[in-house]
Amino acid sequence: MSQANKVAKGQRETEEPFYAGQTWILEMVAANAPLPEILTNLVLLMEAQEEGMLCSILVLGSDGMRVRHGAAPSLPEAYVKAVNGASIGPRNGSCGTAMFLKRPVVVTDVLTDPLWADYRHLAEICGLRACWSTPIFSAQGDVLGSFAMYRQEPRGPNAEETHLTQVATHIAGIAIERQRVQETLRERDARINLAAESADLAFWVIYPEQNTAWMSDKGRVMYGFDSNLPLNRDRICARVHPDERAAVHAAFDRACASHGLFESEHRLVLPYGKTRWVIVRGRCLVDEHGHLLELIGVTIDVSAQKQAELQLQIQREEMSHLNRVALMGEMTASVAHELNQPLTAIANNASAARRFLERGNIDPKLLQQLLQDMVADSQRAGEVIRGIRALVQKDKTVVRTVLNLNSVIADTLRLVSSDIALRESVVVTEMDHSLPQVEAVPVQIQQVLLNLIMNALDAVEARPPAERRIIISTRSLNGESAEVSVRDFGIGLPKDRPDKVFDHFFSTKQTGMGMGLTIVRSIIETHGGKISAENAPDGGARFFFHLPATRGDSKSQAA
Amino acid sequence: MKIEQEQTELTENNHLPKPPKKFSDKELSVASVTSAKADAEVCLVDDDASVLRSMQYLLASDGIAVRAFNKPEEFLAHAANHPVPVVVTDIWMEGVTGLEILARMCAISPRPRVIVITARDDLAARATASAIGPVAFFIKPFNDEEFLAAVRDALEQAKK
Numbered sequence: 001m002s003q004a005n006k007v008a009k010g011q012r013e014t015e016e017p018f019y020a021g022q023t024w025i026l027e028m029v030a031a032n033a034p035l036p037e038i039l040t041n042l043v044l045l046m047e048a049q050e051e052g053m054l055c056s057i058l059v060l061g062s063d064g065m066r067v068r069h070g071a072a073p074s075l076p077e078a079y080v081k082a083v084n085g086a087s088i089g090p091r092n093g094s095c096g097t098a099m100f101l102k103r104p105v106v107v108t109d110v111l112t113d114p115l116w117a118d119y120r121h122l123a124e125i126c127g128l129r130a131c132w133s134t135p136i137f138s139a140q141g142d143v144l145g146s147f148a149m150y151r152q153e154p155r156g157p158n159a160e161e162t163h164l165t166q167v168a169t170h171i172a173g174i175a176i177e178r179q180r181v182q183e184t185l186r187e188r189d190a191r192i193n194l195a196a197e198s199a200d201l202a203f204w205v206i207y208p209e210q211n212t213a214w215m216s217d218k219g220r221v222m223y224g225f226d227s228n229l230p231l232n233r234d235r236i237c238a239r240v241h242p243d244e245r246a247a248v249h250a251a252f253d254r255a256c257a258s259h260g261l262f263e264s265e266h267r268l269v270l271p272y273g274k275t276r277w278v279i280v281r282g283r284c285l286v287d288e289h290g291h292l293l294e295l296i297g298v299t300i301d302v303s304a305q306k307q308a309e310l311q312l313q314i315q316r317e318e319m320s321h322l323n324r325v326a327l328m329g330e331m332t333a334s335v336a337h338e339l340n341q342p343l344t345a346i347a348n349n350a351s352a353a354r355r356f357l358e359r360g361n362i363d364p365k366l367l368q369q370l371l372q373d374m375v376a377d378s379q380r381a382g383e384v385i386r387g388i389r390a391l392v393q394k395d396k397t398v399v400r401t402v403l404n405l406n407s408v409i410a411d412t413l414r415l416v417s418s419d420i421a422l423r424e425s426v427v428v429t430e431m432d433h434s435l436p437q438v439e440a441v442p443v444q445i446q447q448v449l450l451n452l453i454m455n456a457l458d459a460v461e462a463r464p465p466a467e468r469r470i471i472i473s474t475r476s477l478n479g480e481s482a483e484v485s486v487r488d489f490g491i492g493l494p495k496d497r498p499d500k501v502f503d504h505f506f507s508t509k510q511t512g513m514g515m516g517l518t519i520v521r522s523i524i525e526t527h528g529g530k531i532s533a534e535n536a537p538d539g540g541a542r543f544f545f546h547l548p549a550t551r552g553d554s555k556s557q558a559a
Numbered sequence: 560m561k562i563e564q565e566q567t568e569l570t571e572n573n574h575l576p577k578p579p580k581k582f583s584d585k586e587l588s589v590a591s592v593t594s595a596k597a598d599a600e601v602c603l604v605d606d607d608a609s610v611l612r613s614m615q616y617l618l619a620s621d622g623i624a625v626r627a628f629n630k631p632e633e634f635l636a637h638a639a640n641h642p643v644p645v646v647v648t649d650i651w652m653e654g655v656t657g658l659e660i661l662a663r664m665c666a667i668s669p670r671p672r673v674i675v676i677t678a679r680d681d682l683a684a685r686a687t688a689s690a691i692g693p694v695a696f697f698i699k700p701f702n703d704e705e706f707l708a709a710v711r712d713a714l715e716q717a718k719k
Binding site: 333336337340341342343344345346347348349351352353354355356359370373376377380418422 | 607609610612613614616617619620621676678679680684698699700701703
């Protein structure tokens with residue numbers, strides 16, 4: 001108790017040392033000294049002001065019901081122990097009653113006062129006769145504890161003692177309240193950290209003025225920083241993937257300039273080459289003059305989700321590819337036909353040329369004509385193969401181009417014309433020539449149309465040939481989008497919910513995998529469009545989708 | 560469309576006894592090789608223009624007179640007024656169901672000898688083809704010798 005000695009030694013008759021003592025205790029409060037130390041020194045300072053006076057401070061527990069020992073350096077240990085943990089109440093000694101009633105309680109003689117009934121024997125042993133207790137209030141008026149003065153003779157407080165009590169309760173109030181606030185802050189910190197760590201969040205604060213930064217332990221692990229490496233914005237941004245670094249810097253600058261929010265999704269490249277996908281969200285804190293103090297934020301590691309998304313994307317592409325291969329399988333008649341025609345022409349022309357040459361009377365112009373035809377048919381066969389390859393190939397470069405859906409429909413029908421003929425069906429087209437252009441991946445739109453056409457052909461298969469009719473029509477929806485409708489005259493869709501056909505693995509076909517329409521919907525939605533199905537009023541099913549019209553500029557762009 | 564017109568002109572040229580004066584290279588060539596034996600004409604029906612022309616050349620290279628039709632309806636119209644000893648035809652035509660056309664071909668009197676050429680080798684194609692009782696059935700692309708032999712056989716039979 002060296003500090004206590006200091007107070008005691010510094011005591012003089014003048015008030016000056018008392019003020020000095022108060023200042024010193026307040027400095028302890030400001031320096032976050034431990035509360036028991038502060039309160040003990042406060043009690044010693046008070047006791048030093050008057051001969052024969054003993055003081056104590058009790059602190060009310062956070063439950064507001066029980067008291068805890070605060071400081072009582074001069075009271076007997078047995079007494080302190082007995083009081084610690086006691087309840088407050090209307091008849092609980094001076095202190096318990098003062099805290100309960102929220103007003104000073106003056107007991108001039110503990111041996112006779114009814115409030116002391118339960119503690120009388122204790123007071124007797126300790127030689128205490130008078131006890132005046134005053135509640136300690138917070139700034140909000142909540143009871144924090146009590147400050148008590150004891151005398152060994154029965155009497156009430158004088159004016160000087162009342163003044164000392166006022167000073168003591170004021171300082172004790174400041175000290176206890178400050179400690180409570182810090183406890184609350186610590187608890188909140190702990191909770192936030194717990195939440196942050198269980199949510200895989202990293203906290204960081206950037207101080208632009210000082211060019212420094214702070215980051216939680218979790219954050220340092222996430223960014224791959226040693227725990228004692230000094231940080232700043234540049235160091236943090238240096239972890240961002242080179243492709244995205246400039247954009248992240250720009251987003252920081254924008255947030256700083258506007259004192260607004262910051263949000264970015266990017267990759268981090270850690271030492272040793274590990275990559276993480278993160279989402280970073282932050283905001284600016286400004287002082288009351290609108291001056292930027294700090295940029296505070298969190299970083300969320302979304303690598304796992306990204307991985308899953310990527311996996312899903314790959315699966316979707318695989319499915320889509322499988323669907324195209326399956327479609328190609330259904331189109332074998334058309335494919336064979338499309339290839340056999342030019343091959344036949346080439347073979348015939350070659351045979352003819354050989355025969356004319358053998359006869360020896362060939363006109364050079366005729367020979368030239370035959371050769372020219374052969375070249376043209378070879379090219380035609382090449383086109384067919386290129387078309388098949390484009391359809392069966394995996395989507396490597398998925399590039400959207402500006403398309404006229406009318407021509408895509410015409411091209412697609414040409415592709416399956418043999419199958420349509422083979423199935424003795426008729427496809428009628430009703431094209432709207434004012435159809436707006438759309439931006440889409442040609443092969444994907446072709447895939448959509450092929451799925452719908454092949455389905456329609458299947459749907460009408462059971463009908464007599466004369467009724468195997470499919471109508472493909474287009475129309476402009478206010479010039480804002482282009483609608484395509486594929487209507488068959490088959491048995492129609494499930495009555496209760498026609499849209500069910502878009503669900504995974506829904507199939508009415510023996511050979512169907514039930515994924516064609518799911519893929520169709522996914523393609524249309526990726527293009528910002530919508531697809532629906534309904535039963536036409538006069539029988540059969542109608543599928544219709546629309547894609548948004550391309551906006552003014554007709555530049556191609558990557559999907 | 561352009562090719563179709565050419566085909567039509569070509570078929571008309573077949574009636575000219577000698578190569579006429581002012582024809583394009585193409586017309587001239589075919590006309591010059593196909594006009595030889597105008598008596599026993601083989602009719603060709605195929606909606607694929609380049610296949611049609613190549614078959615015309617092939618038959619011409621063997622000295623067989625040919626009349627080509629890009630559309631089955633045109634052939635049927637021709638057959639209504641002219642004897643058709645032999646017809647070489649595809650079996651699936653765009654716009655009309657094959658069966659209907661073939662039924663009308665079967666109704667031509669006297670019944671021509673039919674050689675079917677098709678790009679499809681499947682049961683449906685064979686079944687449809689057999690319905691009209693062809694003297695020969697070829698899958699495109701086919702062997703030229705066998706095809707020409709079949710055409711010559713059919714022409715021989717038609718003479719009897």
